[in-house]
Amino acid sequence: MKLPYERPTLRKLTVGPLSKVGPRASARPVAELEGVPVPELLARFGSPLFVLSERQLRRSYQAVARAFSTRYPQVQLAWSYKTNYLNAVCRVFHQEGAWAEVVSGMELEKALRNGVPGPQILFNGPGKSRADLLRAAEIDAVVHLDNFDELHLLLGVTAGRPQRPRVAIRVNLDAGLYPQWDRFGFNLENGQAWQALGQVAAAAGRLELVGLHCHLGTFIMQPAAYGVAATKLAALALRCQHELRLPVRYLDLGGGFPSANTLKGSFLPGPDAVPDLDEYAAAVSEALLGAGFRPEALPLLVLEAGRALVDEAGYLLGTVLATKRLPDGRRATVLDFGVNLLFTSYWYDHHISPVGNFSEQTEPTVLYGPLCMNIDVVRESIVLPLLAAGDQVVVHRVGAYNLSQWQQFITLRPNVVLLDLQGQAHVIREAETLEYVQQLERVPGHLSTEHNG
Secondary structure (H helix, E strand, C coil), rough: CCCCCCCCCCCCCCCCCCCCECCCCCCCCCCCCCCCCCCHHHHCCCCCEEEEEHHHHHHHHHHHHHHHHHHCCCCEEEEEEHHHHCCCHHHHHHHHEEEEEECCHHHHEEEEEEEECHHHHEEEECCHHHHHHHHHHEEEEEEEEHHHHHHHHHHCCCCCCCCCEEEEEEECCCCCCCHHHCCEEEEECHHHHHHHHHHHCCCCCCEEEEEEECCCCCCCCCHHHHHHHHHHHHHHHHHHHHHHHHCCCCCCCCCCCCCCCCCCCCCCHHHCCCHHHHHHHHHHHHHHHHHCCCHHCCCCEECCCCCHHHHHHEEEEEEEEEEEEEECCCCEEECCCCCCHHHHHHCCCCCCCECCCCCCCCEEEEEECCCCCCCCCCEEEEECCCCCCEEEEEECCCCHHHHHCCCCCCCCCCCCEEEECCCCCEEECCCCCCCHHHHHCCCHHHCCCCCCC
């Protein structure tokens, strides 16, 4: 009998030639998270889905604490609320011993409701209102002063109070980084920081200085810069103690520590490019221990870590909606999540894994989200197996900023689940509904459906 006709096909063979950065990385499937199958999570909680690992949250916290506390005798971490202020995440870190670092009245109230005592809240940010400052003074939080107007406003709103508000001065300085973050706080090199300390000293009967604060920036990959900042901040503290007779109890080096994500344009992948935490800890500790403080008078070292604590613990699970071939020949894949949920795709080339087992055939692919916007690009180019509609993927290291900067735009925001230490899944933020999104809307009577012709 004559065999049935089969249309010929061309199959691309990927042999993985060497390049200047090594062999081409192959896509490895990720079938489970913390022992829980990914398809099971998506079937139970829907797609897309954010997943956070409690085990990794605690591991990351303990790694940062260990790196610094084994080198310096007094270390206190303060969880950066803006990085991810879901209450379940915050409470994991508070159980581990973290204070709270907040930058708004809303975050301040969240910290209080999460059981953080007022004296363990550090209030940063340039946008504190009169009500915010009064509330901070009432609960004895530490106000990190950002500008002279804020200093004078605090003096005004707390006048006549029996208890002096506790304050710290936020300092910006030249640590050899470009661009220099000089928007926040008082500049050290032009004398603003010293002038601010002088005004606090003049109001010593009404304000209590407890610390100095510095935050170099974000995703800082030069550990030596932290050593420079620690040296300069320590010198300012010693001068403050000697000349103004104002003791400084703590030095806050802020955050800005990177995660293992790959920055766009980076020559090397994140895990190969990012310095180890021990390098940051060594730079800061050596600077403070050699600054000239008496051993019994060493200030408390405060760190406002955010990304380094939570990024590794977050995953975004999703599903392929469609595939297509672009006019220039590139393969494109449409996912059920986009930049509205994965805000950090503007900054990072996220590592993305297929869930199932696939053939060795791969192809450079553009990953798009489902939004009707041309900017909705999750990855501009990534080598993946030839995914088909219905296939599932995992995006790694998405715990930082995505769940505080995500947007309800075109689509509803999905469930967020936490995998506890036993691998049990808990919904920690429910998926949105149209009723939830519209609950604050009001329609004038003349636009009601009864008046529609």
